[in-house]
Amino acid sequence: MRSVFSGSSLAALLLTLGLSGATPRPRPTPAPAPRHTFTLGTNQFLLDGQPLQLISGELHYPRIPREAWRARLKMAKAMGLNTIGTYVFWNVHEPQPGQYDFTGNNDVAAFVKMAQEEGLWVVLRPSPYVCAEWEFGGYPYWLQNVPGLKVRSQEPQYIAAYSRYLQAVGKQLAPLQVNHGGPILLVQVENEYGSYGADKAYLAQNKRLFEQAGFDGLLYTCDPGPDVAKGHLLGLLPAVNGVDKPSQIRQLVNASHDGHGPYYVAEWYPAWFDWWGTQHHTVPAAQYTPGLDSVLRAGMSINMYMFHGGTTRGFMNGANYKGPGTEYEPQISSYDYDAPLDEAGNPTAKFRAFREVIAKYRPAGAPALPPVPAAKPSMALPAVQLTRAVPLLARLPQPVRSPRPLTFENLKQPYGFVLYRTAVVTSHGGEQLLKLRDLRDYAVVLVNGQRVGTLDRRERQDSLLLQLPAGRVQLDILVENLGRINYGAYLLQNTKGITKSVTLGGNELTGWQMYGLPFASAPAVVASAGPAPTATSGPVLRAATFSLAQPQDTYLDMRQWGKGVVWVNGHNLGRYWAIGPQQTLYVPAEWLKPGQNQVTVLELLKPRQATLSGLDHPILSELHPAAAVLNE
DSSP, X not given: OOOTTOHHHHHHHHHHHTOOSSOOOOOOOOOOOOOOOEEEOSSSEEETTEEEOOEEEEOOGGGSOGGGXXXXXXXXXXXXXXXXXXXXOHHHHOSBTTBOOOSGGGOHHHHHHHHHHTTOEEEEEOOSOOOTTBGGGGOOGGGGGSTTOOSSSOOHHHHHHHHHHHHHHHHHHGGGBGGGTSSEEEEEOSSSGGGTOOOHHHHHHHHHHHHHTTOOSEEEEEEEGGGHHHHOOTTSEEEEESOOOHHHHHHHHHHHTTTOOOOEXXXXXXXXXXXXXXXXXXXXXXXXXHHXXXXXXXXXXXXXXXXXXXXXXXXXXXXXXXXXXXXXXXBOSBOOTTOSBOTTSOBOHHHHHHHHHHHTTOOTTOOOOOOOOOOOOBOOOOOEEOOEEEEGGGSOOOOEEESSOOOTTTTTOOSSEEEEEEEEEESSOEEEEEEETTEESEEEEEETTEEEEEEEGGGTXXXXXXXXXXXXXXXXXXXXXXOOBOSSTTTTSOOOEXXXXXXXXXXXXXXXXXXXXXXXXXXXXOGGGOSOOTTOOSOEEEEEEEEESSOOBEEEEOTTOOEEEEEETTEEEEEEETXXXXXXXXXXXXXXXXXXXXXXXXXXXXXXXXXEEEESSOOOOOOOGGGGGOOO
C-alpha cells in the first residue's frame, strides 16, 4: 500500500491549497456539443442519415418574458413538439443605425440555447422582413429616413443595411447551427417573398448574404401555396404555408424541387390574429385536427403558427392596409391568437386535442410524452386608486420647431406619440374646419388645453369642426403611431405623425412646435404632482403603488378606461382601447414582486378615471364601437 502522502498526492494537495509554485492547470472546458448532419432526403429530412419528421410550433422570444421562456419550451415538449420556430426581429436588434441589442428579452442566442437544453430543435427565420403582425414587418423605422432606399429589393442602400444587420445576427446564431453543434436545423431566406415580388436575382442575393453571414447549413424559402413558384429560389427547399392537404403539398413542392421533397408546411394556422374594432378570432380545435392528422400521417413536417402567441408589448404591433378606400387595421396588443397555449402560456382545449393527434405519430421506441404542466395560478388584483396624477401637457420636453409639421421619422422617433402645437389668432371666433392631410394614425385635438375631439385613421377621419374663441388660441394635436403596416404593397408608405399639412378654414397652419413623447421607458409621476385638475379634459398620466404578498398572473381590467398605455414595474404591457375586442392587459407573475409594485397609466380620453381593477382571466372578445367617439 502506497503512503497517503506520496509525491503526486502531496503535489496535488499543495496545488489545491495554492501553496505550490507551479502554475495551476486550467480547468477542462466542457466537451462541445456533437455536430450533426442534416440533409434533404427524397421525401424526408435526414438527421445523421436517419429520417426526422419535424413537428414544430412557432413562438417568439420578444413576445414572452425572458423569465418564462423555459416554461413555454417545456410546454412545447409536453404537447409533443420536437422543434420550435422563431423569427428574428430587425427593429428589436438594431433600433437605431449601428446600435445592436442582443441583451435581456432580445437575447435570441440564449433562447436558442435554452431550446437545445430542453431537447428541442430550432427552425430559424432571420429574414430582415418577418411580417408577424409586428411593427413595420420587423423593419427598423429609420430605413425610411434613407432617401431612395427600397426594402425587399436590390437597391444598394437597402442591401448594405441588410448585410450589416445579417452579419450581426450571424455572429449570434451561425455557431448554433446543427452542423456546428447547435440545435438550428433550418434557416429561412426572405419570408413569403412570392406574395410580394418575383425577382429571382434578389432572392439569390439574399442567399449569398446569408452564406456570407455564416449560415452554411440548410436554407429554405416559404410561401403560401399560390405564390410558391414566385418565391422559391432554385436549389433551396421550397416550404409551403397555409396548406394541410398532402396531395396539394406534394404537387406544390414537387413542381419547384425536381419532383421530390422533403415536404414542410412552414406555417400552418390553427387560428388567427385580432385588430382593434373587430371580433376576436377563435376556431374550434375540431376544425384543425383532421388537417394536422393528415400531414403527420403522410410523414410530412409541419410548423404551427402560432403554437403560443404571447403579447406584442410596447408599441410593436403592426397593422394591415391595402390602399385607398380600404380600412387601416392596427393590431391589438394581445397575440393570444387562439393558439394551443393561451396568452399566459396555459394549455387550452386545442393544446390537448393537438397533443392527442401528435401522440399517434411518435417514433417507435420514443419515450412517453411528458405530463402536461398545470396551468399557472392567477389572481384578481384588488382595486388600486391611482392618486398620483399630472396632465400630460404639463410634462412636455423641449420642442423641435419647424414651419410645417415633421413626421416621427423626421424627428428620429420610432414609436409612441408626438404633440404638435401652434398658435391661431381669430378676430371674431366661431366655427372653422380643421383638416389634417394623411394623419397617421390617431389624434387627440385640444384647444387651450381642453379636448375638443379625436380623429381616427381607421375611420378615415381627417377633419374636425372647431368652435374657437376670439383672440389667440393654442392648438394642440397629440398624434399616436398605432403601428406601421407590416404586409403588402404599402411597406414603403409607412411614415407616422402628421405627414403632410394642417389647414384651418382652408388656410395652412405654420409655425409648429413638436414635442416627442416616445415613452421608451415608463414615465415618472411624482407624488408632489397632485391629482389632475378637475377642469382638464386632456390626456393625463396616473400612477400608484400597490402591495402584493404572493405574485401571480393577473389581468388589468381596462373596461372603465378610454384609451392608452399601461406600465407595471417599468414594463410596457401594451395598449388598451375601449372599442375592443381586447379589454384586459396581461401582467405576467414574473414581472411582479412581493411587496411594493408600481403601475403607471397614460389615459388619453378619460382623465378623471382613477380606479384600476384586476381580473383572474382575460377578456379578449368585447366590442364597444361607440367608445371610438367617447367624450367624457
